[in-house]
Amino acid sequence: MKVTVIGSGNLGKSIITGIASSDLFDSKNILVADKSDENLEIIKKQAGVSVTSDNIKAVKESKWVILCIQPRILKIVLNEIKNHITDDQILISTVTGVSISEINEIVPNNKVIRAMPNTAAVKLQSMSFICADNIEHEDVHFVEKMFGTIGKTMIIEERLMQAATVLGASSTAFFLRFLRALTQGGVQMGFHPHEAQEISAQVAIGAAALIEDGTHAEVEVDNVTTPMGCTIEGLNAMEHNGLSSAVIKGIMAAYKRISDIN
Ligand SMILES: NC(=O)c1ccc[n+]([C@@H]2O[C@H](COP(=O)([O-])OP(=O)(O)OC[C@H]3O[C@@H](n4cnc5c(N)ncnc54)[C@H](OP(=O)(O)O)[C@@H]3O)[C@@H](O)[C@H]2O)c1
Incomplete structure (x- = not known):
């Protein structure tokens, strides 16, 4: 099973480090895409993962796609990958303040999950929240395990995301x-x-x-x-x-x- 992380900045690096050190994914099955060659080099050395500057190639390879990009970049990336996301894939957004329905306006994938860690993710001590339209689904519990590698997690309803x-x-x-x-x-x-x-x-x-x-x-x-x-x-x-x-x-x-x- 493969996972793609788009964006290896502050948060992306922490998540990649967390999941690479867990038994959820083998490092060679973690694919990282970023526009910054410098960030890709750092994470490749640090976690032994595969890297690319091609978001579309990265998305095509994995069942799980985690978005760790700034809110202002989100629309650009969603428009870039929308025709390459299938209904079998799970799109996980860490982007603050953007709802599942807003993401679905661009990518009509019914498996969007939101995850919201905090800055202590860098010390693997985050308090992370996970929400989805169907919070009972097994995919949501797997995402909880992924974010469990960077600290504590709690599955909540989306209406509580601002709180x-x-x-x-x-x-x-x-x-x-x-x-x-x-x-x-x-x-x-x-x-x-x-x-x-x-x-x-x-x-x-x-x-x-x-x-x-x-x-x-x-x-x-x-x-x-x-x-x-x-x-x-x-x-x-x-x-x-x-x-x-x-x-x-x-x-x-x-x-x-x-x-x-x-
Ligand atoms: N940091 C946290 O602890 C934290 C906590 C909760 C939520 N979040 C959310 O997580 C998201 C990421 O935050 P961050 O602090 O990790 O941001 P960041 O450090 O700015 O990292 C974003 C990365 O995405 C890259 N990027 C820019 N455009 C791209 C594109 N078109 N395709 C692929 N990669 C691209 C950036 O490269 P360049 O540097 O070259 O632009 C950078 O390496 C944000 O939406 C934020 O709201 C962060």
Whole structure:
């Protein structure tokens, strides 16, 4: 079984690296197409995959075709490949903000699947969302396995894709800004900036690990808040200044914005 990836930029490289290191596809059955010779050379060396600058040739060879190109290029590439996509092929789009029906307006293939990873894909730590018209289909579960090679996945209905973009992708920036604020506090208490950042990042990883099994976050908050201790003092001071409220308002502002754009 073969897979073609069109676009080997930031995201394409991560996905290719993920699937090439898995047992889903043999490296020689991964075909990468790109206009950038430089990117093709890099990924060929890095993952041992086959490369070409010919999108049509690349599409003809594989059952699975993953599009990792910028939104402004999408129409150009869809028009280029539309007559070479058969009904047996699965077209997987990672292009942000473009719906299945918009893709179907150009390529009337009834097997379009959307996948939305986040920038941590480069560290194989993405939170990726997968949606399709029929989310129960076995092809959707195979795509879930592919994106499972670059982190965690969740199959959702397409109507939740915008919410998923905010919670699963924009939140990377929200967390990093919170981490920066922790770091600034750490520096004020006497740590060097690099030490404060290292501490804050490891605490974030540890906190996430504590709730990975589904434990409610507030159970772990209770575990660290000794009565009359420093943690509850700090936490309540943050809440009096609107921490939870500010985060929810931020999430909803981002959601309104993405809903206005699309
Ligand atoms: N980066 C992420 O973590 C992330 C997360 C979620 C969704 N996405 C989505 O994933 C898509 C790709 O993002 P990216 O960051 O990987 O973009 P990128 O780094 O710009 O990569 C796109 C690649 O496509 C190549 N390309 C341009 N025109 C082409 C054509 N006609 N045929 C074949 N290849 C062509 C580009 O070559 P040139 O450089 O020569 O133009 C580049 O190598 C976007 O739609 C984005 O919304 C990305």
